[in-house]
Amino acid sequence: MSTPAKAQPNAAVGRTFTLTDDQTGKSYKLPVIEGTQGPAVIDVRKLYAESGYFTFDPSFSSTGSCKSALTYIDGDEGILMHRGYTIEDLAEKSTFLEVAYLLLNGELPNRAQLDKFTRDITYHTMVHEQINYFFRGFRRDAHPMAVLCGVMGALSAFYHDSLDIHDARQREISAHRLIAKLPTLAAMSYKYSVGQPFMYPRNDLTIAENFLYMCFAVPAEPYKVNPILADAMDKIFILHADHEQNASTSTVRLAGSSQANPFACVAAGIASLWGPSHGGANQAVLEMLYEIKSKDRIPEFLARAKDKNDSFRLMGFGHRVYKNFDPRAGVLKKAAHDVLHDLGKTNDPLLEIAIELERIALQDDYFVQRKLFPNVDFYSGIILKAMGFPLSMFTVLFAVARTVGWIAQWKEMIEEPDLRIGRPRQLYTGPTKRPYVVVDKR
Numbered sequence: 001m002s003t004p005a006k007a008q009p010n011a012a013v014g015r016t017f018t019l020t021d022d023q024t025g026k027s028y029k030l031p032v033i034e035g036t037q038g039p040a041v042i043d044v045r046k047l048y049a050e051s052g053y054f055t056f057d058p059s060f061s062s063t064g065s066c067k068s069a070l071t072y073i074d075g076d077e078g079i080l081m082h083r084g085y086t087i088e089d090l091a092e093k094s095t096f097l098e099v100a101y102l103l104l105n106g107e108l109p110n111r112a113q114l115d116k117f118t119r120d121i122t123y124h125t126m127v128h129e130q131i132n133y134f135f136r137g138f139r140r141d142a143h144p145m146a147v148l149c150g151v152m153g154a155l156s157a158f159y160h161d162s163l164d165i166h167d168a169r170q171r172e173i174s175a176h177r178l179i180a181k182l183p184t185l186a187a188m189s190y191k192y193s194v195g196q197p198f199m200y201p202r203n204d205l206t207i208a209e210n211f212l213y214m215c216f217a218v219p220a221e222p223y224k225v226n227p228i229l230a231d232a233m234d235k236i237f238i239l240h241a242d243h244e245q246n247a248s249t250s251t252v253r254l255a256g257s258s259q260a261n262p263f264a265c266v267a268a269g270i271a272s273l274w275g276p277s278h279g280g281a282n283q284a285v286l287e288m289l290y291e292i293k294s295k296d297r298i299p300e301f302l303a304r305a306k307d308k309n310d311s312f313r314l315m316g317f318g319h320r321v322y323k324n325f326d327p328r329a330g331v332l333k334k335a336a337h338d339v340l341h342d343l344g345k346t347n348d349p350l351l352e353i354a355i356e357l358e359r360i361a362l363q364d365d366y367f368v369q370r371k372l373f374p375n376v377d378f379y380s381g382i383i384l385k386a387m388g389f390p391l392s393m394f395t396v397l398f399a400v401a402r403t404v405g406w407i408a409q410w411k412e413m414i415e416e417p418d419l420r421i422g423r424p425r426q427l428y429t430g431p432t433k434r435p436y437v438v439v440d441k442r
């Protein structure tokens with residue numbers, strides 16, 4: 001039996017935060033709300049109505065956009081927990097499907113619940129046969145994220161029977177479909193890019209084994225999944241499953257707040273994930289390591305990363321929230337060694353450059369002062385490359401795993417009794433009212 005999650009004491013605790021307008025001398029008492037862990041928040045929902053002011057926080061550095069009971073991060077301490085379980089424990093002792101169940105339902109499943117959940121997901125791994133034709137519309141050299149984004153958007157046209165977001169059973173079926181079909185679609189986008197036939201899913205395999213099978217098997221030959229690679233794949237999926245209100249998750253929530261269907265919302269999440277500051281960083285790390293080429297060129301790249309006139313950044317370093325070692329990077333560093341050892345690739349020059357880069361950067365004043373540590377993307381790319389994935393697939397694999405977080409966060413939001421459409425305000429800096437001038441007089 002798992003320990004029940006701690007209740008959420010998220011009501012106002014009587015504490016207030018007073019804001020004074022220096023111009024008028026008027027004060028506003030704002031309620032303070034506490035969660036179960038982490039900083040309390042100042043409730044500014046009524047601030048505009050009472051004071052006429054908006055708050056200004058364009059990159060949301062100090063803004064809590066929602067209540068959530070899924071994931072807790074303490075960036076200063078390097079802690080990541082899902083529903084109270086540390087990511088290190090989950091990566092070592094759990095499986096991706098167990099973590100998916102935990103994120104969706106709040107508790108770890110017992111044996112019967114896990115068996116049923118596994119059956120439910122497995123039952124949905126195939127995609128509608130007509131979806132195959134969507135792939136053919138893409139160029140073979142299309143980036144698989146472009147393909148995934150497009151095909152994902154199309155899914156809502158196929159599964160009409162689970163689009164009523166107000167029906168709990170339909171929400172559940174959509175969640176199962178998304179978690180089950182993303183690996184299949186991701187593998188299809190890979191197969192399409194290399195000109196090989198699609199491999200139908202095999203439901204006797206685990207989700208990680210099946211994914212490797214769909215990517216690397218061919219119909220002409222038997223294929224045996226390497227258990228060490230399947231284990232590393234499962235770990236990568238666990239480590240990427242959710243990360244509270246990051247850019248793509250916030251995108252999914254904002255899209256979902258308009259009551260758009262979950263397939264459309266996840267397509268929006270995939271688009272947001274693609275950028276190099278977010279999920280696209282795992283591809284960018286490898287591109288950077290290729291560009292560095294040899295250990296003796298590391299100082300040159302570090303100097304570029306520090307130069308404010310150069311847009312180059314050390315990819316795989318730094319994080320908006322973690323001001324300490326990203327706990328996911330710690331787990332993956334070990335997994336990278338295991339995989340390379342098993343595949344006999346311990347002398348991989350890219351890994352050597354990565355280790356040396358990490359060593360030098362962690363001693364460098366610039367990185368130390370700004371608390372820039374390796375993040376999850378720093379090591380995942382090395383493992384994925386060793387497994388045989390091309391660089392362009394790295395962010396796709398991130399999307400496969402993060403779909404669990406997106407759909408769990410979306411479900412949590414839809415189930416909020418006071419859900420309203422997300423609608424940020426702005427600080428307007430354009431021209432004030434002026435007369436229209438006809439074209440010949442401008």
Ligand code: CMC
Nearest residue numbers: 276277278279281305313314315316317318319320370375
């Ligand atoms: N290389 C060099 N300098 C950096 C880097 C870096 N990777 N990251 C941050 N800095 C500097 C930045 O120039 C700034 O310096 P200064 O204070 O002198 O102006 C300072 O550190 C603070 O940076 P910031 O831009 O305010 O930090 P942010 O929170 O806005 O950005 C980040 C976070 C992840 C976008 C950024 O660290 C970055 O671009 N990293 C490289 C890309 C990357 O690895 N992204 C994956 C993130 S983890 C996976 C995920 O969650 O999606």
